[in-house]
Amino acid sequence: MTTTMTPTKAEQRLRKLVVGWGMVLIGMTIGYIGWTLPNAWTGGTLWAVAGTLACISAAVAYLAHVTRSIALGLAAILPLASPVIVIAVGLSAYGP
Numbered sequence: 001m002t003t004t005m006t007p008t009k010a011e012q013r014l015r016k017l018v019v020g021w022g023m024v025l026i027g028m029t030i031g032y033i034g035w036t037l038p039n040a041w042t043g044g045t046l047w048a049v050a051g052t053l054a055c056i057s058a059a060v061a062y063l064a065h066v067t068r069s070i071a072l073g074l075a076a077i078l079p080l081a082s083p084v085i086v087i088a089v090g091l092s093a094y095g096p
Helices: 009-035 044-067 070-075 078-094
Strands: none
Touching: 009 044, 009 070, 009 078, 044 070, 044 078
Protein backbone atom coordinates (compact mmCIF):
# COMPACT_ATOMS: atom_id res chain seq x y z
CA MET A 1 0.00 0.00 0.00
CA THR A 2 1.41 3.34 -0.99
CA THR A 3 0.54 6.60 0.62
CA THR A 4 0.56 9.85 -1.24
CA MET A 5 1.47 13.10 0.38
CA THR A 6 -1.20 15.59 -0.52
CA PRO A 7 -0.23 19.18 0.13
CA THR A 8 -2.19 21.07 2.74
CA LYS A 9 -4.24 24.13 1.83
CA ALA A 10 -1.52 26.39 3.22
CA GLU A 11 1.09 24.70 1.04
CA GLN A 12 -1.14 25.00 -2.02
CA ARG A 13 -1.73 28.69 -1.29
CA LEU A 14 2.00 29.31 -0.83
CA ARG A 15 2.76 27.54 -4.10
CA LYS A 16 0.19 29.68 -5.93
CA LEU A 17 1.61 32.85 -4.38
CA VAL A 18 5.15 31.92 -5.45
CA VAL A 19 3.95 31.25 -8.99
CA GLY A 20 2.02 34.54 -9.02
CA TRP A 21 4.96 36.64 -7.84
CA GLY A 22 7.24 34.84 -10.29
CA MET A 23 4.84 35.69 -13.10
CA VAL A 24 4.88 39.35 -12.00
CA LEU A 25 8.68 39.38 -12.27
CA ILE A 26 8.61 37.66 -15.65
CA GLY A 27 5.98 40.11 -16.88
CA MET A 28 8.00 43.11 -15.73
CA THR A 29 11.07 41.71 -17.48
CA ILE A 30 9.12 41.16 -20.71
CA GLY A 31 7.71 44.68 -20.44
CA TYR A 32 11.16 46.16 -19.96
CA ILE A 33 12.61 44.19 -22.87
CA GLY A 34 9.64 45.14 -25.04
CA TRP A 35 10.17 48.79 -24.21
CA THR A 36 13.86 48.70 -25.14
CA LEU A 37 13.37 47.03 -28.54
CA PRO A 38 14.72 48.99 -31.51
CA ASN A 39 12.29 51.18 -33.43
CA ALA A 40 12.72 49.01 -36.53
CA TRP A 41 11.05 46.13 -34.69
CA THR A 42 7.81 47.98 -34.04
CA GLY A 43 4.55 46.70 -35.40
CA GLY A 44 3.69 43.11 -34.69
CA THR A 45 6.33 42.77 -32.00
CA LEU A 46 4.82 45.48 -29.82
CA TRP A 47 1.37 43.94 -30.20
CA ALA A 48 2.77 40.55 -29.21
CA VAL A 49 4.46 42.04 -26.14
CA ALA A 50 1.27 43.87 -25.14
CA GLY A 51 -0.81 40.72 -25.59
CA THR A 52 1.64 38.67 -23.55
CA LEU A 53 1.61 41.25 -20.75
CA ALA A 54 -2.19 41.31 -20.74
CA CYS A 55 -2.33 37.51 -20.45
CA ILE A 56 0.23 37.49 -17.65
CA SER A 57 -1.66 40.21 -15.77
CA ALA A 58 -4.93 38.30 -16.14
CA ALA A 59 -3.34 35.10 -14.83
CA VAL A 60 -1.80 36.95 -11.87
CA ALA A 61 -5.14 38.62 -11.12
CA TYR A 62 -6.78 35.18 -11.10
CA LEU A 63 -4.13 33.80 -8.74
CA ALA A 64 -4.61 36.85 -6.50
CA HIS A 65 -8.34 36.16 -6.41
CA VAL A 66 -7.85 32.46 -5.64
CA THR A 67 -5.30 33.11 -2.88
CA ARG A 68 -7.14 36.22 -1.62
CA SER A 69 -3.94 38.24 -1.75
CA ILE A 70 -4.48 41.99 -1.98
CA ALA A 71 -0.77 42.64 -2.53
CA LEU A 72 -0.63 40.20 -5.45
CA GLY A 73 -3.79 41.74 -6.86
CA LEU A 74 -2.22 45.19 -6.81
CA ALA A 75 0.97 43.76 -8.30
CA ALA A 76 -1.04 42.25 -11.16
CA ILE A 77 -0.98 45.61 -12.94
CA LEU A 78 2.83 45.92 -12.68
CA PRO A 79 3.55 43.98 -15.89
CA LEU A 80 1.29 46.34 -17.84
CA ALA A 81 2.79 49.39 -16.16
CA SER A 82 6.42 48.28 -16.40
CA PRO A 83 7.25 50.54 -19.40
CA VAL A 84 5.89 53.54 -17.48
CA ILE A 85 7.89 52.49 -14.41
CA VAL A 86 11.06 52.32 -16.53
CA ILE A 87 10.41 55.84 -17.88
CA ALA A 88 9.70 57.25 -14.41
CA VAL A 89 12.81 55.70 -12.88
CA GLY A 90 14.96 56.83 -15.79
CA LEU A 91 13.66 60.40 -15.65
CA SER A 92 14.07 60.59 -11.89
CA ALA A 93 17.60 59.17 -12.03
CA TYR A 94 18.95 61.05 -15.05
CA GLY A 95 16.59 63.99 -15.43
CA PRO A 96 14.53 65.01 -18.47
